Amino acid sequence: DGGITQSPKYLFRKEGQNVTLSCEQNLNHDAMYWYRQDPGQGLRLIYYSQIVNDFQKGDIAEGYSVSREKKESFPLTVTSAQKNPTAFYLCASSIFYQSYNEQFFGPGTRLTVL
Amino acid sequence: GENVEQHPSTLSVQEGDSAVIKCTYSDSASNYFPWYKQELGKGPQLIIDIRSNVGEKKDQRIAVTLNKTAKHFSLHITETQPEDSAVYFCAASSMYSGGGADGLTFGKGTHLIIQP
Numbered sequence: 324d325g326g327i328t329q330s331p332k333y334l335f336r337k338e339g340q341n342v343t344l345s346c347e348q349n350l351n352h353d354a355m356y357w358y359r360q361d362p363g364q365g366l367r368l369i370y371y372s373q374i375v376n377d378f379q380k381g382d383i384a385e386g387y388s389v390s391r392e393k394k395e396s397f398p399l400t401v402t403s404a405q406k407n408p409t410a411f412y413l414c415a416s417s418i419f420y421q422s423y424n425e426q427f428f429g430p431g432t433r434l435t436v437l
Numbered sequence: 438g439e440n441v442e443q444h445p446s447t448l449s450v451q452e453g454d455s456a457v458i459k460c461t462y463s464d465s466a467s468n469y470f471p472w473y474k475q476e477l478g479k480g481p482q483l484i485i486d487i488r489s490n491v492g493e494k495k496d497q498r499i500a501v502t503l504n505k506t507a508k509h510f511s512l513h514i515t516e517t518q519p520e521d522s523a524v525y526f527c528a529a530s531s532m533y534s535g536g537g538a539d540g541l542t543f544g545k546g547t548h549l550i551i552q553p
Contacts (some may be wrong), residue, residue, distance in 0.1 A: 327480075358543075363446070365526060365545040366481070382438070413480050425471065426541060428480030 326350065327429035329414050334434045336401070336408070344399045344432045346414030353418065355397035356426065359383060360411040369412075372397055401434060409436045439464040441529050443544025451552050456517055458547045460527035461509040467529040470510045471541070472501060475524045484525075485512070514549075522551045 327348045336342045348355065354373050358366040368381030372391040386405025391397055397416075401408045411433050415426040440463040450456045462470075468489035473481035487494045487501045487510065494501050498517075503510040514521055528541040 329480075363545060365443075365543040366541075367543075368541075415480075425483060425486065428473075428482065430480050431478075 327414060327416055327427055329412075329429040329432050331432060332430065334432055336434065336436050338436055339403045341400055341402050342408075342434065344401065344412055344414075344434070346397045346399065346429060347395055348397075348414075348416045348427075348429075349395060350416055350418075350427065351394070352416035352427075353394065354416060355391065356415040356417075357381075357387070357389065357397070357399045358413045358415065360413055360431075366413065369399065408434055410434060439467055439529055439531075439542040441527060441542050441544040443527050443547060445547060446545065447548045447550070449550040449552055450517055452517055452519060454517055456512075456514045456521070456549055458512045458525055458527070458549070459509060460511070460529075460544050461507075462529040462542075463508065464529070464531070465508065466531045467542075469530045470501070470503060471528050471530075472499075472512050473526045473528065473543075475526065475546075477523075481526055517551050519551050519553065522549060524548050 330345045356371040357369040360366050367383050369387050370389040372378040375394050378389050378391050388400045411431050413431045414429045417426045443460045471486035474484045475481040485496050485499050485501050487503050498515045500513040524546045526546050527544040530541045
């Protein structure tokens with residue numbers, strides 16, 4: 324089955340630690356995205372990547388970093404510089420060559436800072 | 438940048454009745470408007486979308502309308518069923534004719550509750 328996988332489903336982190344969230348897709352999509360979801364806030368864009376080895380900051384990139392070394396993978400690192408990292412993180416992907424932006428989401432990772 | 442407002446934040450309807458969720462957007466360049474449904478603990482799933490060259494689109498019990506002049510679009514669900522209970526998000530984006538990806542700007546979501 325084609326789709327997007329995120330791991331782990333739940334993640335706990337101590338303050339001051341960096342943590343990396345995994346996102347893999349086998350849909351052969353060029354574009355990938357990371358969103359953060361907080362209660363009552365909707366989804367906010369952290370980073371996106373249109374193609375391998377390229378990525379752009381979204382609306383709330385501070386305290387986060389990404390890499391896109393492979394088409395299938397777009398890991399997100401939550402650094403110690405992120406002041407309030409506890410949230411639900413969603414990864415998504417979309418076809419690049421078509422001129423619309425239908426996005427397919429993974430199941431999410433819930434990060435809790437202890 | 439784009440700003441999307443979504444109302445109401447919570448909507449409770451009787452099973453079998455209709456539900457309407459409304460969104461407004463600020464950027465006149467936005468031309469793609471998807472709606473996502475998110476069930477508890479899961480990622481959002483696209484249920485319907487509309488592009489700015491049409492005013493209405495239907496898919497069985499779900500329909501979306503778009504008023505470009507007023508910059509608002511709405512989701513209509515008829516004959517609601519218990520499985521329609523979820524959080525619904527509207528979003529807006531600009532599609533580029535030459536291809537290209539950009540992040541969607543989402544509304545804050547509507548928690549739809551279907552009362553039995």
